[in-house]
Amino acid sequence: MYCSVPKAACSSWKTLFFELRGINVTNSVHSRAKKELTFLHQLSINRRWEVLRSFTKFMITRNPFLRILSAYRNKIQPNGTYEQLNANWKPYQWRERVGRPIIEKYYGNDVAMDMMTNKDKYNVTFSDFVRFLVDFPDLRASKDVHWMDINSLCYPCDVNYDVIVKFESMATEMQLVFEKAGLEANLPEVSKHTTNSSSIAQAVEYYKTLPHDVVTKTVQPLLL
Template sequence: MALNRNLVLFLSFTCVATLLIGLNEILIKSKNDEFHITAPAEANHQTTTEAETKQENGEETERSKNVKRQRESKQEERKQAVREACRGRDREYLLEHLLDSPRLLDHLLVDDGHRAIYCYVPKVSCTTWKLLWGKLTGKQTLSDAYKIHYQTMEMSLLGQKLSREELRRKIQTYTKFLVVRHPLERLLSAFRNKLEGNGRPARVFKRVYGAKIIREYRRGPETSRENTTSVEELEKESAKTTGEDVRFSEFVSFLLDKEDLAIVNEHWRPYESLCHPCALSYDVIAKYESLEEDSEGFLRLIGAPEGLHFPQYAPTNTSALLHSYLASVKPDRLAQLMMAYQRDFQLFQYDGVSIPKGAML
């Protein structure tokens, strides 16, 4: 009996051991099988990801190419419009005239590091662009938007005191940039900022220009300070000294009575007199209506630092107000105003405003 019991125990142990060995082999095989099955799947996933990345990069590259082509096409259209408007004018002759009178180039800023020139135009985001130019040239020591105008000479092409030939070389070989907007919108922007505003620059403009405009163009019976009897009359008399409350129609009359708009204040001087597009061949003509896009194109063209961009901005409501301001101007005067700035309209593809029939030039 003892022998049989030992035999049974031995056989039971053998069976259990055999069973355990078999289970272990199954587990090992399962792990090996799992490895061999999953490894190709991981490799396939990696290959798919790389393919997708390459496709996305290819699509991004194609989009970039399309954006560049569209940008170049738009610029070529704008430059062609300038060439058409300048047809019949000898570019070389005009350039020689500017080199003979370099003071006429006082609105050109230069960046030798990026071989670029920017012609700033007041009331066309020139403050923002001056700040950007300061960063490009490394000469910006002021962050105040008003004070940056005092550093203009440090960035000016004329401030370098170049020889005639060196001046010519930079003008002809550097990448040149210009920003424009609708001529009458720019004019209205200048009027509202300088003659209706309350800031420090406006107070100066009111005293220098506003008071003169009111004295010369304010219609109505003349009154002396001794004869004034009402608050309204006192305010009218005071305006002749302070320049407060200039009317847009009076401002227009003031401009139209000038013999030559090329020598008036820079804020209402025509583009042609500021930047000389028939003498200087601009490589990039930006417009206020697409300012961020056009500015970005110029910055990338000259190789500006990747982190330097034209800041996001909220366009003013000047265009929405233009009609109401122009409505205060007599049709004949409005027609004359259009004629006075007609070259700016032609050069930069801007449409004029509607003038009532019967208006006389």
């Protein structure tokens, strides 16, 4: 049993689950996963308890500073990796879903309308994004799973996970998961959805634009 944490190799692991079934996924792995993989909430109550007692259970954590930066660079940053990878299919949906509320809050509706209409003017900085999460935690855009705290996604205080893996040392620690589950499989390659935000030096360049109190408020709910 795997608890999926967005921006912590979830695309790679869902792809691996299909590969273990002999299925090569060429389209959106997340869409197929919703339709074809079995989720705990779909099971009867008795079956859920059986799974929780007897299955090998694991989750993957990630440095919260790097995880939120990865989410920004993938979904929110102008010409980010999501827009590049989906250039022919709804490339700007995250601008409307999250970028627009951020711009409206800090720069007003007129500026937001202008940025949505004129794509070249769109600009939500990392500072804007993080301040928004801190200032408006109850808004729908702030509660997206891509930056939701891991505790609210996987309930590690309630579920007795056999292994809690660190994203940063996944290659080594996942071998323990395979051993416990009796699986013979190769670790998945890093997904093409992954942004190159694991560099501490690179993260420093982004985070140094934020006031210290904003950094502190940002990371507190993201810590496991």
